[in-house]
Amino acid sequence: MGDVLVATVSIAFDGFAYAMLLFMISVGLSVTMGLMGFVNLAHGAFAMAGGYVLVSLMNSLGVPFLPALVIAAIVVAVFSVPFERVLYRPLYRASELEQVLLSIGLVYIAVGGITYIYGPQPPHIALPSFLEGMIDLGFKSFPAYRVFVIVIGLVTALGLWLGLERTIAGARIRAAVDNRRMAQSVGIKVDRLFMLTFALGSGLAAVGGGLAINILGLNPRFAFIYLVFFLIIVVVGGMGSVRGAFFAAILLGIIDTGGKYLWPEGGAFFIYVVTMAILLVRPQGLFGKPA
Amino acid sequence: MSIRKVVISLAAAAAMLAPAAALAKTVKVGVVLTFSGGAAQFGDLIEKGMKLYMKEHPQAFGDNKVELINRDSKNPGGAVAKTMVKELITREGVQMLAGFVFSPNAMASAPLATQAKVPMIIMNAGTAWITKLSPYIARFSFSMWHAAYPMGAYAHDKLGCKTAAVGYTDYPPGKDSLEAFKTGFEKAGGKVVDAVPMGGPREVPDFTPFLQRVKDAKPDCFYVFVPSGNHAAAVVKTFGDLGMAAAGIKLIGPGDLVPDTELQGMGTPATALTIMHNYAADYDNPANKAFVKAWKAAYGASTTPDFMAVAGWDGMAAIAHAIKVQNGDVTAAGTMKALEGWKFDSPRGPIMIDPKTRDIIQDEHVEKIVDDNGRLKVKVIDTIPQVKDPCKALKIGKCG
Numbered sequence: 043m044g045d046v047l048v049a050t051v052s053i054a055f056d057g058f059a060y061a062m063l064l065f066m067i068s069v070g071l072s073v074t075m076g077l078m079g080f081v082n083l084a085h086g087a088f089a090m091a092g093g094y095v096l097v098s099l100m101n102s103l104g105v106p107f108l109p110a111l112v113i114a115a116i117v118v119a120v121f122s123v124p125f126e127r128v129l130y131r132p133l134y135r136a137s138e139l140e141q142v143l144l145s146i147g148l149v150y151i152a153v154g155g156i157t158y159i160y161g162p163q164p165p166h167i168a169l170p171s172f173l174e175g176m177i178d179l180g181f182k183s184f185p186a187y188r189v190f191v192i193v194i195g196l197v198t199a200l201g202l203w204l205g206l207e208r209t210i211a212g213a214r215i216r217a218a219v220d221n222r223r224m225a226q227s228v229g230i231k232v233d234r235l236f237m238l239t240f241a242l243g244s245g246l247a248a249v250g251g252g253l254a255i256n257i258l259g260l261n262p263r264f265a266f267i268y269l270v271f272f273l274i275i276v277v278v279g280g281m282g283s284v285r286g287a288f289f290a291a292i293l294l295g296i297i298d299t300g301g302k303y304l305w306p307e308g309g310a311f312f313i314y315v316v317t318m319a320i321l322l323v324r325p326q327g328l329f330g331k332p333a
Numbered sequence: 334m335s336i337r338k339v340v341i342s343l344a345a346a347a348a349m350l351a352p353a354a355a356l357a358k359t360v361k362v363g364v365v366l367t368f369s370g371g372a373a374q375f376g377d378l379i380e381k382g383m384k385l386y387m388k389e390h391p392q393a394f395g396d397n398k399v400e401l402i403n404r405d406s407k408n409p410g411g412a413v414a415k416t417m418v419k420e421l422i423t424r425e426g427v428q429m430l431a432g433f434v435f436s437p438n439a440m441a442s443a444p445l446a447t448q449a450k451v452p453m454i455i456m457n458a459g460t461a462w463i464t465k466l467s468p469y470i471a472r473f474s475f476s477m478w479h480a481a482y483p484m485g486a487y488a489h490d491k492l493g494c495k496t497a498a499v500g501y502t503d504y505p506p507g508k509d510s511l512e513a514f515k516t517g518f519e520k521a522g523g524k525v526v527d528a529v530p531m532g533g534p535r536e537v538p539d540f541t542p543f544l545q546r547v548k549d550a551k552p553d554c555f556y557v558f559v560p561s562g563n564h565a566a567a568v569v570k571t572f573g574d575l576g577m578a579a580a581g582i583k584l585i586g587p588g589d590l591v592p593d594t595e596l597q598g599m600g601t602p603a604t605a606l607t608i609m610h611n612y613a614a615d616y617d618n619p620a621n622k623a624f625v626k627a628w629k630a631a632y633g634a635s636t637t638p639d640f641m642a643v644a645g646w647d648g649m650a651a652i653a654h655a656i657k658v659q660n661g662d663v664t665a666a667g668t669m670k671a672l673e674g675w676k677f678d679s680p681r682g683p684i685m686i687d688p689k690t691r692d693i694i695q696d697e698h699v700e701k702i703v704d705d706n707g708r709l710k711v712k713v714i715d716t717i718p719q720v721k722d723p724c725k726a727l728k729i730g731k732c733g
Contacts, residue, residue, distance in 0.1 A: 045549070052545045060539060162373035164537075164563040166598030176576045185574045256574070259537050259567045263371055267536045302542035306529045307503075309542075 051182055053300040059188035061295025062195025063257060067250035067268070068275040069202065069287045070243015076219045076282015078134055078236050081141045084148035085247060086265035086272055092118045092248020093260040094156060097165040107170050111252045119245030126240045149265050156262040164261045191253050198246065202284050215239060219282040220331075274317050280330020289328060358661030359398040362652060363421030363451075365414055365442065366432040368405040371536055374562050375434045375641055376405070378594070379456050381632060382645025383431070386653070389627050393653035397661035402427060406434070409504065409534045409560075411441035418442040422449045428663045429454060429655075431648055434641075435534065435560075436460035436506045443467040450665040452672070454652060456644040460505045461513070461724035462731035464692045469665055471672045471691040473651060473684075474644040476722040477509040477558070478732075480587035480609040483697055483717050484556065485517020488585055491699075491715075492607060494518075494554035496526045498547045500540075500568075501558045503530035510558035510587060513724065518556075526552055534560050540571040547582070548575055554583045561589040561641070566599060573602025583607065591702060593639035596709050603702040603709055611695050612640040612681035613711035621680035640681070647679045651686070683719075692722045 071085040092114045099110040129148070133141050173190055176183040206212035218225040218232045226232050254260060258268070275294060279286025297316055301309030320328065364383070366376030380403070387399065402425050404417035414433070421427045422445060430446060431454040433439040439458035443466035446453045455463065455472040459479075464470050488494045497518055501507035507530070515525045527550050532538035547555050555577070559568055569591075572584050584590075588610025591603060614625055614637045624646065628638045638646075655671040656663060673688040685694045699715035724732035 048549045049546075052549055053542070056541045056545055060541070157373070162371070162377070163594065164566060166566070166600075168600070174573075176579070183576065185576065187574060256570065257541070258539050259563060259570075261371065261537070261563060263536070299542045302538075303546045306531065306543055306546070310532065310538075 048182075049303065053296060053303050055184055055188070056303075057296030057299035058292065059191050059195075059257065059295075060299055061291040061293075062192050063250055063254050064268075064271055064275055064295055065195055065250075065288055065291035066198055066253070067247045068272045068279075068291060069198075069284055070240070070246050071272055072276045072279060072287040073215070073219070073282055073284065074236070074240050074243050075276060076280075077215065077222075077232075077239060080130060080134060081138050081145065082130070083142060083145040083269060083273075084152065084265070085145075085243070086269050087149050087152035088118055088122055088244040089247040089251030089254070089268075090152060090156065090260070090262075090264040091121070091251070092245075093251035093255050093264065094160060094165070095248065096252040096255065097160070097167055097260070100167045101165070107167070107173070111249060114252050115245040115248045118248035119241040122244035123237060123241050126237055130240075149269075152265055153262050160262065162262060164259050165255070167255055169256060187256055191257065194249070194253065198249075199284070199288050206284055211235075211238075274313065276327075278317055278320050278327055280327030283327070283329040286327055286329030357396045357398060359400050360429070360652075360656050360661060360663055361400050361402060361425060361427045362429045362431050363418065363425060363427035364401050364403045364432045365406050365417050365421070365430060365438065366403070367407060367409075367434045368403065370407055371563070372409070372434060372534075372560070374594070375457065376432075378639060378641040379432060379434065379645035381628075382638065382642035383456075383649040385624075385627055385631055385642075386646045386649035388631065390650070390653065393650065393657065395657040395660065397656050399652065399656060401431075406432075406438045409435035409437050411435075411437035414438035415441040415445065418445050422451055427451065429652060429668060431652065432456055433458045435504075436463060436509075437504065439463050439470075440466060440505070443470060446470065452655075452665055452668045454648045454672075456648040457641055458506075460509045461722055462509075464690055464722075464725070465732065468691075469669060471651070471669070471686055472693055473648040473686075474640075474693065475611055475695070476692055476724060477506050477587070478513040478722050478724040479611065479693075479695070479697055479720050481510045481513035481556075481558070482517040482723040483720065484585060484587065484609040485514045485519070485523070486521040487609065487699060487715070488554045488556070488583075488607075489518055489521035489523040492554060492583055492585070494523060494552075494583060494585075496524050496552045497554040497556055498527040498529065498550055498552040499525055499556045499558075500529045500531050500543055500547060502534050502560060502564065503532065504534050507534075507558050509724075512730070514556045514558075516727075516729065517723075523554075526550060531559065534564075537563050537567050540568050541575070544568075544571050544575055544577065548577050548580055551580070552582060554585050557584065557586040557590060559589065561592045561639070562595060565590045565592055566595040569599045569602050569606065572605070573600065578602070578605035585609075588612070588640060588700070591700075591711070592641075593637045593711075596637075596702070596711070599702075599709065601704070604704060606702050608700050609697050610640065610700055610711075611697060612643045613698075613700065613713075614638055615711040616681065616713070618680070618682060620678050620682075624680040638680075643680050647677060647681075647684060650677055650679075651675055685719075687721055690722060690725050692725065694719050694721050696720070 095114040279290030301312035406414035
């Protein structure tokens, strides 16, 4: 294969795997922000919590990787409900500043709490053997784990798309994102809908956090380190749009990977330029509705 | 005279006068380490090494006591460390400074050490020319050149690498390590085909794009310097994930790549590594056996010391020596005199502080990681005895 082709395939594959991680973590944030307009900067903390629950399940209780991933998602989804009910709910009508203060405070508590319980050292987990090594696709071999992440990401995206476009619950969510007051007045219980969406988003973030351990690495500051990326995906994709989050994640993942691959000296900077350019042209994001 | 100078001189004078009458004297040592943030693990290891020496060798200080005053340098930026050092000197009146995980923190603090005449005992920061920044600096860890320079010749002559790519974290010790390896490798006849900066030292990046670039370029050897700990673990993991060993690329680097604390979590990819290092918890010598035993007794059987912990231990031994020979009446000149030429039976083997450069002289070992019935073990396969910092010996760049 020619050098250019090799580079293109490398960038596309690694960028896509990275994008799927970012998508899974960010999509819940996008939908909840679109639904309630709540600025939840602590969303990454739920991803981080998912990662650490997975670590505990595997390393302390000996649960295998795949079941542990599912359990972690359920634990975090259930656990996120009291947060939403007790802490977030009173601030739905509050100003953005108050929401930001509350949620960033939660991130600090999460960072401190995780450091206290697990220590600052990044944890390790042992992957099942079928996820280690390479998968040969004929023209090039790819790391099995990243292929797995891509598959999970695509399945999640497809599931969410079908759920939103083809079910009553999905129609309700879309209605509530479009016009909350109208949705309420036709009898949709937006409040309960939001709670469920919040739990689902947190659960997905937990899966993303669990999958991220072996790609991005996990440490108590995870929720801070990737916060900017999650927010970029939400604003570039457009708030409340699953499709937007999906394509924004792909754009971000591939540009970030490609920038670092081709120009390691300054490539990490590309995504910010692209983000600025997109927002200058479309302030509402790629798939957002104009304010 | 500026107010700061007055305060510093007063503090220094007070520090010299006050304990003169008492018999058992207390020496104040300011400890500047990263205790929070992404690098908290390093501060933790070094502090534990220091405390362990004090606990195991209370008699080493003579009749005197040492009081450690901890300050958190937080990140590799340098600014916080400088503020902390200023405060330790002016307000706390410390007679020595110790610690310094990141090079920029030591660099930013060096002028203060010179100005206030406070010896700086460096326990990690490895950029070669740091010791040139102040006559009051002595280093008990390593220079980047200790491992990187001999690794260059070893990679070419023994590992048979004709081409090499270098990946490094983009800050002073990273560039220093690149320069050291390149000098050694090209002197031996090899060629460095690509040098890839891989993000900054603060947070661990996703190394995939950088390593994929190297994999596609197909060098014989891939030399990597990243901060130890989680950066290192991530590099080795990604190297394994991308199947680079199977693609015929040898991963080499300084020992920072295989910190003992991360080794067991690295899994089989670590067995592809060849490193040049001054310490591993697996070293088989009496001083190390005693050290590791004391460590596990104090901090738990599942924990392990690493090279940073040993630098803390050795640095503390040097502090004890300086206090003891001066009978607790420590002066900057007296301390530096005690440290220059100091010899010690360290857990890493025999070490000495070069009286000319105030940098450490130590053995460097070529090491492989082997699987010993499911436990990864460091195996020494070659030793280069008593290496002096090659950067200063060859007078390269800022080392000249």
